Every structure is written in C-alpha cells, then in structure tokens.
Amino acid sequence: MQFWIIQGLNSLSLGGLLFLLSSGFSLIFGLMRLANLTHGAFFMLGTYFAAIAMRSYDGLNIWVTALGAGIAVAAIGGLFERLVLARLRTNPLGQVLVTLGMSFIISDACLMLWGGDSIPVPTPQNLQAPTRLYGFVFPTYRLVLVGCAITAAIVLYVLLERTRLGAMIRAGVDDAQMARAVGIPVSRLFTMVFCLGAGIAGAGGVLGGPILSAYPGLDADMLPLALIVVILGGIGSLLGAFIGSFIIGLIYTFGTALFPELAYIILFLPMIFVIAFRPQGLFGRVGA
Amino acid sequence: MTMSRRQFVGGVAGAGIASIAAPNPVHGQAGEPIRIGLLAAKTGPLASGGIDMDLALTMFLKERENTLGGRKVELIVADTAGVPTTARTKAQELVEKNNVHCIIGPLAAFEALAIADYLTEKQMPTLGVAAAEDMTQRHPSPWFVRLTSTSAQCAYPLAEYSAKELKYKKIVTIADDFAYGHEMCAGFQRAFEDNGGKVIQKIFTPLATPDYGSYVAQVKSADAIFLGTAGSNGFRFLRQFIEYGLKDRMAVIGGMTALDESVLRNMGDEALGVLTTSWYSAELDNPLNKNFASAFRKQFKYDPGYYAASTYVSGEVLEAALKAVNGNVDDKKALMTAIRSSDAQTVRGLVKFDEFGNVIGNVYIRKVAKIDGRLVNSVIKTYPDVTQFWTYDKTAFLQNPVYSRDYPPAKNLEP
Numbered sequence: 001m002q003f004w005i006i007q008g009l010n011s012l013s014l015g016g017l018l019f020l021l022s023s024g025f026s027l028i029f030g031l032m033r034l035a036n037l038t039h040g041a042f043f044m045l046g047t048y049f050a051a052i053a054m055r056s057y058d059g060l061n062i063w064v065t066a067l068g069a070g071i072a073v074a075a076i077g078g079l080f081e082r083l084v085l086a087r088l089r090t091n092p093l094g095q096v097l098v099t100l101g102m103s104f105i106i107s108d109a110c111l112m113l114w115g116g117d118s119i120p121v122p123t124p125q126n127l128q129a130p131t132r133l134y135g136f137v138f139p140t141y142r143l144v145l146v147g148c149a150i151t152a153a154i155v156l157y158v159l160l161e162r163t164r165l166g167a168m169i170r171a172g173v174d175d176a177q178m179a180r181a182v183g184i185p186v187s188r189l190f191t192m193v194f195c196l197g198a199g200i201a202g203a204g205g206v207l208g209g210p211i212l213s214a215y216p217g218l219d220a221d222m223l224p225l226a227l228i229v230v231i232l233g234g235i236g237s238l239l240g241a242f243i244g245s246f247i248i249g250l251i252y253t254f255g256t257a258l259f260p261e262l263a264y265i266i267l268f269l270p271m272i273f274v275i276a277f278r279p280q281g282l283f284g285r286v287g288a
Numbered sequence: 289m290t291m292s293r294r295q296f297v298g299g300v301a302g303a304g305i306a307s308i309a310a311p312n313p314v315h316g317q318a319g320e321p322i323r324i325g326l327l328a329a330k331t332g333p334l335a336s337g338g339i340d341m342d343l344a345l346t347m348f349l350k351e352r353e354n355t356l357g358g359r360k361v362e363l364i365v366a367d368t369a370g371v372p373t374t375a376r377t378k379a380q381e382l383v384e385k386n387n388v389h390c391i392i393g394p395l396a397a398f399e400a401l402a403i404a405d406y407l408t409e410k411q412m413p414t415l416g417v418a419a420a421e422d423m424t425q426r427h428p429s430p431w432f433v434r435l436t437s438t439s440a441q442c443a444y445p446l447a448e449y450s451a452k453e454l455k456y457k458k459i460v461t462i463a464d465d466f467a468y469g470h471e472m473c474a475g476f477q478r479a480f481e482d483n484g485g486k487v488i489q490k491i492f493t494p495l496a497t498p499d500y501g502s503y504v505a506q507v508k509s510a511d512a513i514f515l516g517t518a519g520s521n522g523f524r525f526l527r528q529f530i531e532y533g534l535k536d537r538m539a540v541i542g543g544m545t546a547l548d549e550s551v552l553r554n555m556g557d558e559a560l561g562v563l564t565t566s567w568y569s570a571e572l573d574n575p576l577n578k579n580f581a582s583a584f585r586k587q588f589k590y591d592p593g594y595y596a597a598s599t600y601v602s603g604e605v606l607e608a609a610l611k612a613v614n615g616n617v618d619d620k621k622a623l624m625t626a627i628r629s630s631d632a633q634t635v636r637g638l639v640k641f642d643e644f645g646n647v648i649g650n651v652y653i654r655k656v657a658k659i660d661g662r663l664v665n666s667v668i669k670t671y672p673d674v675t676q677f678w679t680y681d682k683t684a685f686l687q688n689p690v691y692s693r694d695y696p697p698a699k700n701l702e703p
Contacts, residue, residue, distance in 0.1 A: 003506070010501040017499070108331065116336030117554050118520030120527060130533040139531035142501065211499060213527065215520040216335060221496040253502040256493075260503075263494050 005136060007257050013142035015249030016149030017211065020204030021222055022229040023156060023241045024197030030173045030236020031193045033092065037099040038080070040223030041106035042073050042198045044214070046205020048110050049073075051119040051214035062124050062206065070203030077198025081191050089187075103219055111216050118216075121209025141210055148207055152200065153242050160238060169193060173236045228271045234284025243282060321360040322610070322617050325382035326599065327368050327375060327393035327403075334370035334519070336550055337395050337595035341417070343588060344596035345392065348603035351583075356603075357610030359617075368394050372402035379403040383410050389617040392602045393417055395595065397439075397468055407431060413624045415602040417595075421471050422690050424646035424676060433627055433645040435605055435634075436598050437567045437676075439468050440475020440691060442544040443516070444678040445651045445671040446565035447476045450541060451483035453669075454563075456511040458488045462503065462525065463516030463543075465492035467692075472516040472543050474691035477698060479678060486700035492693065497521065500528040507534060508702055515542035522546040523555065530558050539563075547656060549593030552663045559656045559663055567647070568597040568636045569654050569665040576604075577635040591664065601634045608632035638673075646676045 025039045049069040054060045080102060088094045127141045160166035171179040172189055180186045212218060225248065233244025248267070255266030274281060326345055329338035342365050354361050364386045366378035375394050382388045383406075390413040394400055400418035407414050408429040416423065416434040424434050450456045459480060463469030469492060477487040489508045493500070503525070507513060513529070515522045522542065529535060535558070544566035545551075547559060570581045570591035580600055584592040592600070609626035610617070617623055632639050637650040651674040654665035677685045689695050 006505045007502060010499075010505055014499050014501065111331060111335055116334070116339065117550055118523055119554050120523075120556070122556075123531065128531075130531065137533040139501075139528075141531070211501070211528070213520065213524050215524075216332065217496070221498050225498060252499075256502045257506050260491060260493075263497075 002136060003257075006138060007253050009138050009142065011250040011253040012146045012246065013211075013249075014253055015246035016146040017204070017208045018225055018229050018245035018249055019149040019242055020152060020207055021201065022226040022233075022245060023152065023238065024200035024204075025226045026230045026233070026236060026238065026241040027156075027169075027193055027200075028197040029230060031169055031176075032190050034085070034095050034099070035227075036194075036197070037096060037223065038077075038102045038106065039197070039201055039226055040219035040221075041103040042077060042201035043205040043208070043222050043226075044110065044219040045073050045076070045106060046070070046202035047121065047209045047212060047214040047218060048114055048119070048205075049202070050121045050206040050209040052114060054122055055119065059125075062121075062210075066203040066206040069206045070199040073202025073205075074195040074199030078191055078195040080198075081194040085194070086187065086191070103223075107216065107219050114214070116216050119214045121206070121213060123210040145207060145211070149245070153238070156200075156238055165192070228267065231271050231281055232274050234281025237281070237283040240281055240283035319360075321362040322356060322615065323362045323364060323386060323388040324606070325379075325386060325388035325391045326363060326365045327378055327382070327391060327399070328365060328599075329370035329395050329399070330365075330367040332370035334395055336519070338367070338370070340550065340593065340596040341393060341395065341599040344584065344592060345599035345603055347584065347587065348600050352607070356607045357613070357615035359610070359615035364388060368399055370396060370399070372398050375399035376402050376406065379406060383407075383412055389413070389620075390415065390606065390623070392599055392606075404429060404432065411620055413620060413627060415606060415627070417598040417602070419468055419471070421676070424642075424644040425686060426690060428644040430645075431624060433605075433630075433641050433647075435601050435639055435641075435647045435649075436594070437544060437651070438475075438646060439471030440478075441646075441674060441676045441678075442565045442567055442651050443472050443476040444479040445674060446514075446541060446543070446563070446653060447479035447485075448483050449563075449565075449653050449669065450512065450514075451480055451485040454512075454539075456480075456485055456539075458486050458510040459512050459514055459541075460489040460491065460507055460510045460538075461487055461514040461516060462491040462493065462507075464495050464518060464521055466495060468518060469516045470693045471691040473514070474693075474696060475678075476514055476516070476543070478691075478696050481700065487698055488700055488702040490698055490701065493521070493525075495521070500525045501532075504528045504532045504534065507538075510538055512539040512541050515540065515546035517543070518545040520551070523551045526555075526562075527558070541565075545594055547665065548595075549591040549665065550595065552593075552656065552665070553590045555663060557658070560658060562656045563668075564654050564656075564665060565651060566594065566654060566665070567649055567651055568594060568601075569652055569667050570597075571654070571659075571664050571666050572635065572637070572652070573667070574635070574637065576633060580635045591662070597635060601636050601639065604634040605630050605632045605639055640673075642675055644676075648673050648675045650674065 028036045046069040050065050053065055123141045130137045131140045168184045172186055229244040229248050233240030256263045328341040368375035368378055392415045397418040397420035408431050411431055414432045417436050419439040421438045461473040463473050493503055540562045542564040547564045549570050612626040613622050628641050630639055640648045642648055651671045652667045653669040655668050657666040
C-alpha cells in the first residue's frame, strides 16, 4: 500500500515538473508549427540561473528566482525568435535545424561559463523537512511542485481562453492564414508566444532545480520528455499537455519502479502507439 | 597482386636495412622534445573530469620545468568530447600527426575501448585512466598500463570493511546502467557476500535519469546503500535519498567516483559521514601528495580528486620510467618495460603493475568530514597493495566471465 501511495505522489510531482517543461513547448508548436528543439536548453538555462544565483546570494527566494529566470529566458527566446527564426518562416526544416544548433550553443556556453560539475539548487529552507502523514514520508517540495504546475495551468488556461490575446493565439493555432487575413498580427503573436514558451521553460527549470540540479546534459535529458508529453497529449493543446504530463509521470514512475530494466521502453512505447493510431494525440487540435 | 617469396623477403629485408641506415627524421634526434599526448574530454558531459586531468598534468610538467628524464617535454592535449569516435580520431591525430611518444588517458571506458586496438597496433605506450575490467584481464595489451583502478578493484576493500568492521548484513546497491556500474557492483557484491553479507537489491538506473524519486522510493530496508555511480548522478540521487528521509534510516557508502572531490565541492553538510573507497584522496598524508594537493588547491581553489590525481600519477610513473631509460623514448619497448616495472612513489602511494599492466597499490577507505569549512574525504583505513584480483585466485578469476549485470549472480535478492 505504501508503495502505491508514495509512487503515486512521485508520479504527480514528476507530472507537475513535466507540465512546467512541456506546456511552453506545446504552445510554441501549436501556434508556430515549430518543433523548438532549443526548449530543453531554455529549461536548463533556468536551472543554471537558479543554481548560480542561489549559490551567490544566500537565502535568495526560489519564487523570485523563478520569476527572474523566466523573464531572462523569455528575453533570450524573444531575441532568438526575432533575429533568427523570423527570417526562416518559409523554411520549416531550417527552423528546426537552427533550434537544434541553438541548443548546442547554449549547452556549450553553459559548460564554458559554469564548468562541468553539477551544481545543486537548494530546496527552499521552509520546505526542506519531509512531510509526514499517516506514517508516510514524502518530500514537501515535491508536493509544492504539483501546486506550482496546477497554478501555472490555471493561469495559462485563463490567458488562452479568457483574454483577447488568448483568443488571437487560438485563432492562430487553428488557422494562421485566416487569422492573418482578419487582421491579427500573427508575426508579433509568434514572438510573444515564443517568449512566453521560453519563459515558462526558464521558470520551470528553476522550480525543477531542487530535484534535478544543474548539470551539463540536462537539456538533452529533458527535451525527449517534452516531446513525448506533447505528442501523447496532443500538439497545441494546453489540456493535452496537462493530462499528458501526468500520464507520462505515472507511466515513468511506475514503469521504473516495477520494471526498472525497461525504463525507456515503457516511456517511449505509448508514444509510438499514439503516433501510429492517433496522430493528433489525445487532445490534439492538429496532426503531429 | 602476386609476389614471389624472394621479392617478399627482399622487400622486408630492404625495409629493415633502410630503417637502420636512415632513422626516421622525426624521431630519434637528441634535443628533440618528448611528446606526450593527453586524451581528455574537455567538452560535453564528462568535461569536469577531463579539464581536471589537463590541469593536473600541466601542473605536473610545470613543476618540473617541462623536463623529464633530462629531456624537454611537450604536452599535446586532445579533446575527445566524451565521444568514442572523436576519441578515435584524436588518438590517430596524436599518433600520426603529432608523433607523440606516449599517450595518457582517456577518461571513459567507452572511449578507451574505442582506441585500445588502434594503440596496440601502433605499439603506443599508453597510461590508462579508464576502469573497464577486461582491458587488463581477458584482453590485456602489452602497450597498456592502468594506474587508477579497475571498476571493482576499490570496491573489494570497502565490501570487506562493510562486512567485517561495520558489521553490515544487508546492503542495497545502486549504479548507472552501464559496464562501469555493473562491474563495480558485481565486485562489491562478490566480496561482501564472501564475507557473510547479503546484497538484497541491485538497482541500475539509466545514464540519463531525470528524476530519481521513483528509484529512491523503492529502496528496500537495509543496513546501507552502496553508490556505484559516477559524475553528477550519484550526487543527484543522494540529494533525493536525503529528501525522502532515508539517510536517517540507513547508512550511505560509495565507490571510487560516487563522492569524488569534484562532486563534494558542490555538496553541503548532507554528505557528512558518508564512507567511500578510492585509490586516492586529496587528504592523503604523504609528502608528495601534501605538495600536490596544496599546490593544486592554491592554484585552482578546489581539491584535486580522481581525475586530477590520475594524470598526476601518470606523470610520476612516466617520469620514473624515463629516468630509467635515460630519456630515450625511441626504444618504445624499453620505455614500456620501464613503465611496467614501475616502482614509483606517487601521490597515491607506491605504484607497481601486475603482469597484465594493472596497478597494484593502496586503496583507502575515506569518510566525508569538514575541515577548514570544506568537505574532504578523510582517510580512515588503508588497504595496502590491493590487486585487481583481490584475494581471489588469478587463474580461476580469469576463467570466469567478466563482471556484468548478471555475473556473479545475485542469490540473495529480496522479492
């Protein structure tokens, strides 16, 4: 019984982390039809920002750090989109290659700046003690992380479904040409969404930091997870990213606990099935 | 093409005479520097260790004013990026373009294996760092020595120590899911169980494991957990292990890379009290190491660990051999013989090699302690002259299959 409860909570916390990682990826893909392979690197940038900032300034608040890193990474993302991706709008393959190149550049830059050691991101002081409930012990921070993901999901939902900006983004996702024809500034929208997606990844990187630590290769570890979540959940769908994150969290956690040798098979098998039988994903608006 | 026997014999003889008559202009000139090639991963995920290897070897040569055995030395560093194919290309470059006289490195077993055959074929004296067991067991090369440790060599003493002195009965092992982790855990299990203990669970995690939570939560109740990890993975696992409140319930012990100095320098007090085993510690109390560790710390602001020490010891072994051959590196066979009959005092203690080219040297049990505000691996016990075969019979050892995930079989796993 304890096994199921602890691993259940583990699934939830991993799902929360995955949502923070993949919601931005899904947004960008949905609107721009661009598999942004820099996404893992954006996430890693956030983690490194947190690791370095919190090492340099003792007692720095993680929420403030997340906000700061989110804005910083959003700015980097925005520049990248304006200066590079915007020029390649008609060349989707070129765009994907450029984002891949950019991810290599970022990861090598991180290595040059901060070295090859892994650097911990401290767990907030007041969340360090494990939560003890009915004899179960579970890290408090992981529970808080689930809360973060749910909050982020609600904020994004309101933004997309209840604001003018959200309506324009949804219009762009459904039919970019038609949206442009009715006067929506799709190009500017692209930049905004790219900033938003990158910013969420950066902030997510900070929040995931206490679990993951900053280390070279973090980007490459995270990117496939974002891909799986988004393909499973459905591209461009916030609900899809949300449900997909928790499904993958569940599969990954119980998979590695019950069949540790098959960790990767268990993780990728559902994705293959989904691509084969339901290419638009569980909640997708557009085909993969 | 056909070739008569006479032509063939004549050709070979001719080549021999030619090489006597006109020695290769690149080699063999007195006053020409000795060229040492270092293969180290200076970019990519293994960069931390690779950079330390470079720093320490450069420091070693500088201390000797770039002169070994009476001859000037030139160091050529090649970045393998931690990729086997790159390691292969760089090795070839060092041998054929830079005409190096010997090679030190590389760091990772998969890199070392990728170039092993090539270096043997080129008869290139190589001082290895990587731990893959079979490189000095079932597939040794006359041109290769290893002065660090096999994967399991340092695990045996800790296994014995755990069973005999710490009286542990049950242990869980966790390691990365590749040969290094398999071999180390296998060796640990063998020695621990031969001393009456039981390994009740063996966990292997993929090299890229984003979240260790689900692995931590399945750790069975035991006296201790043995970390067979390398690099950042052990460190990340340990943090989660503590967050789940498990460190209060069982002890943590680790292999030679689990809490290396390069890992410790980024850890906090949570590491205090963890026991690990290695052939080196920055805290080793011998005059050579006192000089080395304090000079390294002064220059780079952190303690040298496994990787820094590996190339520094390589330098020391090489220096002793070069003295023995009076700096004559062109007779590669004599150089290799001198290396292999090493009796060098180094920062890790005395280094000798067995007939397979693997080091026979001290292994230290170390405990994480805090000295002058920084975490160090303080030595609590020394196992002198440990060989790669531990207490086992060499012939029987070599007749067994190489250590793996499933060998020797774990008979005491709890369901």
